[in-house]
Amino acid sequence: MHHTIEVNDLHFSYPDGHIALRGVNLYVSPGEKVALVGPNGAGKSTLLLHLNGILRGRGEVLVCGVSVKDDTLGKVRVSVGLVFEDPDDQLFSPTVFEDIAFGPIYMGLLEVEIRDRVAQALEAVGLENFEDRVSHHLSNGEKKRVAIATVLAMVPEILILDEPTAGLDPRSRRGLINLLHDLPQTMLVSTHDMRMVSELFQRTIVIDQGEVVSDGLTQKLLSDDTFLEEHGLEAP
Amino acid sequence: MWFSPVELHIPDGFLSPMVSAVGWVLALVMVGFAIRQTRDQLGERQIPLMGVLAAFIFAAQAINFPVAAGTSGHLLGGALAAIVMGPWAATLIMTAVIATQALLFQDGGLLVMGWNILNMGVFTAFVGYAVYALMRRLIGESARTRLAAAFVGAWLSVEMGAIATAFELAISGTSPLRLGLPAMVGVHAMIGLGEAIITTGAIALLQVARPEVLAVGETAPGRKGASFLAIGLIVALIVAIFSPLASPSPDGLEFVAEAEGFLSRGLDPLYEVLPDYTVPFITNETTTTILAVFVGTLIVFGIAWIVGRTTFRREAEGN
Amino acid sequence: MHFDIADQYRHRLSVVHLLDPRVKVVATFSFILTVSLTPTGVWWAFGCFLVLILAVAWLTRLGPMFAVRRSFVALPFVLAALAVPFTTPGSILFRIPGLGWTISEPGVIRFISILARSWLAVQAAVLLTATTRFPDLLWALGVLRFPRLLVATIGFMYRYLFVLADEALRMLRARSARSAHVPKSPRPPIGWQGRVAGMMVGSLFLRALERSERVYAAMLSRGYDGHIRTLDRFRMMTLDWVALAVVVMVLATPLVVALIQ
Numbered sequence: 001m002h003h004t005i006e007v008n009d010l011h012f013s014y015p016d017g018h019i020a021l022r023g024v025n026l027y028v029s030p031g032e033k034v035a036l037v038g039p040n041g042a043g044k045s046t047l048l049l050h051l052n053g054i055l056r057g058r059g060e061v062l063v064c065g066v067s068v069k070d071d072t073l074g075k076v077r078v079s080v081g082l083v084f085e086d087p088d089d090q091l092f093s094p095t096v097f098e099d100i101a102f103g104p105i106y107m108g109l110l111e112v113e114i115r116d117r118v119a120q121a122l123e124a125v126g127l128e129n130f131e132d133r134v135s136h137h138l139s140n141g142e143k144k145r146v147a148i149a150t151v152l153a154m155v156p157e158i159l160i161l162d163e164p165t166a167g168l169d170p171r172s173r174r175g176l177i178n179l180l181h182d183l184p185q186t187m188l189v190s191t192h193d194m195r196m197v198s199e200l201f202q203r204t205i206v207i208d209q210g211e212v213v214s215d216g217l218t219q220k221l222l223s224d225d226t227f228l229e230e231h232g233l234e235a236p
Numbered sequence: 237m238w239f240s241p242v243e244l245h246i247p248d249g250f251l252s253p254m255v256s257a258v259g260w261v262l263a264l265v266m267v268g269f270a271i272r273q274t275r276d277q278l279g280e281r282q283i284p285l286m287g288v289l290a291a292f293i294f295a296a297q298a299i300n301f302p303v304a305a306g307t308s309g310h311l312l313g314g315a316l317a318a319i320v321m322g323p324w325a326a327t328l329i330m331t332a333v334i335a336t337q338a339l340l341f342q343d344g345g346l347l348v349m350g351w352n353i354l355n356m357g358v359f360t361a362f363v364g365y366a367v368y369a370l371m372r373r374l375i376g377e378s379a380r381t382r383l384a385a386a387f388v389g390a391w392l393s394v395e396m397g398a399i400a401t402a403f404e405l406a407i408s409g410t411s412p413l414r415l416g417l418p419a420m421v422g423v424h425a426m427i428g429l430g431e432a433i434i435t436t437g438a439i440a441l442l443q444v445a446r447p448e449v450l451a452v453g454e455t456a457p458g459r460k461g462a463s464f465l466a467i468g469l470i471v472a473l474i475v476a477i478f479s480p481l482a483s484p485s486p487d488g489l490e491f492v493a494e495a496e497g498f499l500s501r502g503l504d505p506l507y508e509v510l511p512d513y514t515v516p517f518i519t520n521e522t523t524t525t526i527l528a529v530f531v532g533t534l535i536v537f538g539i540a541w542i543v544g545r546t547t548f549r550r551e552a553e554g555n
Numbered sequence: 556m557h558f559d560i561a562d563q564y565r566h567r568l569s570v571v572h573l574l575d576p577r578v579k580v581v582a583t584f585s586f587i588l589t590v591s592l593t594p595t596g597v598w599w600a601f602g603c604f605l606v607l608i609l610a611v612a613w614l615t616r617l618g619p620m621f622a623v624r625r626s627f628v629a630l631p632f633v634l635a636a637l638a639v640p641f642t643t644p645g646s647i648l649f650r651i652p653g654l655g656w657t658i659s660e661p662g663v664i665r666f667i668s669i670l671a672r673s674w675l676a677v678q679a680a681v682l683l684t685a686t687t688r689f690p691d692l693l694w695a696l697g698v699l700r701f702p703r704l705l706v707a708t709i710g711f712m713y714r715y716l717f718v719l720a721d722e723a724l725r726m727l728r729a730r731s732a733r734s735a736h737v738p739k740s741p742r743p744p745i746g747w748q749g750r751v752a753g754m755m756v757g758s759l760f761l762r763a764l765e766r767s768e769r770v771y772a773a774m775l776s777r778g779y780d781g782h783i784r785t786l787d788r789f790r791m792m793t794l795d796w797v798a799l800a801v802v803v804m805v806l807a808t809p810l811v812v813a814l815i816q
Binding site for chain 3: 267279280285296320411415
Binding site: 111 | 689693710711713714715717718766770772773774775776777778779780784785786787
C-alpha cells in the first residue's frame with residue numbers, strides 16, 4: 001500500500017454558496033507527518049472531510065493510491081482514520097469498548113479479532129483496562145485518546161486529526177503530543193497549536209481562504225513573521 | 237431531578253391491566269409505523285438524528301420560565317418535534333424520551349407505558365402537527381401565521397394528551413370522567429399555555445436562524461395521514477365528551493346502545509372469572525356509554541388512519 | 556461541569572447485580588403485571604408481594620429504604636385516584652360534615668389497592684434500574700424483541716443526554732447571571748420570559764441538529780452503513796435460570812390463589 005495522500009485541484013462549495021476550497025493541491029508521502037495550519041474559516045476542516053469521502057468536491061482525492069469514489073468509500077474509510085475535533089462527536093456508544101469496537105464490527109471482523117483490536121488500540125493510547133468506562137465520565141484528555149483509539153482499532157495507514165490539542169490542559173497536551181510522536185502512521189494534523197507544530201512536524205502546509213499558500217519546511221515558515229501575520233498566524 | 241413537569245406520566249396501578257394491554261398494542265403499532273416512515277424519510281441518518289433530538293427534548297424539558305408564585309412553564313415537546321421534523325419522527329423521538337423517563341426515573345409506569353407513549357408522544361405530535369398544518373392552510377403561510385399556528389397547535393396538543401389521559405383513567409375506573417375530564421382539561425389549559433409560548437419562541441428562533449430546518453417537517457411523510465388521523469381523533473373525542481349529554485333518543489344513540497349491550501355481553505365471561513374485579517362504574521349507564529363511544533373513537537381513528545394512508549399513498553404515486 | 560442526571564445505577568457486589576439483565580427485565584415486568592392483576596382488597600396477596608420486593612431489595616445490598624425512598628416519585632399522581640373513596644358505591648364509612656360527601660368502605664378498599672399496586676410497581680422499577688447498567692438494560696430489551704431501532708435510538712439519546720443537558724445548564728446559568736432582579740421594580744412580563752425560554756430551546760435544538768450531523772459523519776468515518784450491528788453481551792447461566800424460575804413461582808402462586816378465591 002502506498003500510505004499516501006494526494007489531492008489534485010480540489011474545489012468545493014457549500015450548499016449555501018460559500019466557496020470553501022479553491023483548487024487545493026497537496027501530496028503527503030508515506031510515513032510523513034505534516035501539519036496543516038491557517039486561520040479559522042480557511043477550509044482546514046472542510047479539506048480533511050474530503051479525505052475520507054464525507055464531503056465530495058470537484059477534483060481528485062486519492063488515499064493510499066485509491067481514488068475516493070462511491071464504490072471505494074468502505075476501503076477508504078478503513079485506510080484513513082479521521083479523528084474529529086470534538087471527541088464527544090466520536091464517542092457515541094455507551095461504553096469505551098463499544099466505541100472502539102464499532103469500526104471493527106462494521107469491518108465484519110470476528111468477535112475474537114474485535115476484542116483483540118480493542119485491547120491493542122487501548123494499549124496504543126495508554127488507556128489499558130478502560131473498556132468498561134462510560135464516555136461521559138472521562139476527562140477531556142482521556143476522551144481525545146479514546147477517540148484516537150476508536151480509529152486505531154481499524155488499523156489505518158493514514159491518520160488525520162483535527163485540532164487534537166484543543167481544550168487540553170498542559171499535562172494532557174503533553175501526553176497527546178508524545179502519543180502522536182510515537183504513532184507510526186502517515187499523519188496530517190490540522191491545528192492552531194504552533195508549539196506542537198514546531199516540535200512534531202517538519203513540514204507545514206498553510207491554507208487560507210480555500211487555497212494552499214505555503215507548503216514547506218516548518219522552520220522556514222516560522223521564521224517569516226510577515227507571512228505568518230498575513231495569514232492570521234503567530235510563531236510560538 | 238429532571239422530572240417532566242407536565243403531569244401526564246401515568247404510574248403503574250392507575251390503569252387496569254386490560255386497558256394497559258390495549259395501550260401497549262396500539263403504541264407498538266404506532267412505533268412500528270414511525271420507524272418505517274422515518275427510515276424512508278431519513279435513511280442512514282435515522283439513528284443519530286433521532287437519538288440526539290430525543291436527548292434535546294429531554295434536556296429542553298428542563299428549560300423553564302417563571303409563571304406565578306413558584307410555578308413555571310415547561311415544554312413537553314411533542315408538538316415542537318412534530319412541527320419541525322414531522323409527526324412520525326416526533327413519535328419516535330418522544331417514545332425514546334418517555335421510555336427512558338419511565339425506565340430510569342420511574343416517571344411513568346412500565347405496564348402503562350403504552351398509553352403514556354400514546355398520550356405524550358403520538359397524540360401530542362399528531363394533533364400539534366395537524367392543527368399547525370391546518371391553520372397555516374387557513375390563515376396563510378407567512379412567518380407570523382406560522383407562529384400563531386404553532387401556538388395553537390402546541391396548546392391543543394397538550395389538551396389532547398390530557399383528555400386522552402382522563403379517558404384512560406375513567407375506563408379503568410380510577411377517576412370518574414365527570415371529575416377527571418374537567419380537572420385534566422382545566423389544569424392543562426394553563427400548562428398548555430406554557431408549552432405554546434415556549435414552542436412558539438423556539439420556532440421563532442428557527443425561522444430567523446435556520447429557516448430551511450422548518451421545511452423538513454413541512455415535507456415529512458404522513459402529513460396527509462396525520463391530518464386525517466388527528467381530525468378524526470379530535471372529532472371522535474368531542475363526540476365522546478358530549479354524547480352523555482345528548483338525550484337518549486333511539487335514533488341518535490342506537491348505535492351506542494347496541495355497542496354498549498355488545499360490550500356488556502362480551503365482558504361478562506371475564507367478570508365471572510374475576511368476580512372481585514368488577515369495576516363498580518361499569519354498571520353505571522353513563523360510563524358504559526362513554527366506554528362504547530371510546531371504542532367507537534378508536535374505530536373512527538382506525539378508519540381515518542386507513543383513509544389517510546391510502547390518500548397519501550395515492551398522492552405520492554401521483555407525484 | 557458534569558451532570559449525572561441519568562446514572563441511576565448503583566454498583567454493589569450482590570447476586571441481583573450479577574443476574575442477566577434479561578432475567579431482571581422479565582422479572583420486573585412480571586412483578587408489575589402480577590400486582591396489577593391482583594384483585595382489589597386481597598391484602599394477604601399484596602402482603603406477599605411486599606415481602607417479595609423487600610426480600611429482593613435486601614438481596615441487592617442497597618439498603619432497605621432505598622427503593623422506598625425513590626418510590627415517592629409517583630406521589631403527585633395519587634390525586635387522580637382521590638375521587639375513588641367518594642364515588643364508589645357501597646356501605647358508607649364516613650360522612651363529611653357540611654359537604655354531604657360520603658366515603659364508602661369499598662371505595663377506601665379500592666383506593667388503597669390502587670396505591671398498593673402503584674407503590675409495589677415503582678419499587679420494582681427502582682430496583683431494576685439500580686441494579687442494571689442502562690446500556691445492559693437496553694441490550695436486554697433489544698434481545699427481548701423490542702424494536703431494535705428504538706433501542707438504538709434510546710442508546711444514542713442516553714449518550715448525548717449529558718452533552719445536551721450540559722449545554723442547557725450553561726444556558727440556564729447564563730440566563731440567571733443576566734437576570735438580576737432589582738427589588739421593587741416590575742418583573743419582566745411572563746410572555747417575554749416565555750419567549751426567552753423558547754429561544755433557548757430553539758438554540759439548543761440547532762446545536763443538537765449540528766451535533767447529530769457531526770456524529771453521523773463520525774459514524775460514517777468508521778464504516779457505518781445504516782444497519783445496526785452489536786455484539787452479544789451476556790449468556791444465561793444456571794443462576795439466571797434458577798432465579799427466573801423462582802420469581803415466576805413466587806409471583807404466580809399467590810396470584811392464582813387470589814384469583815380463584
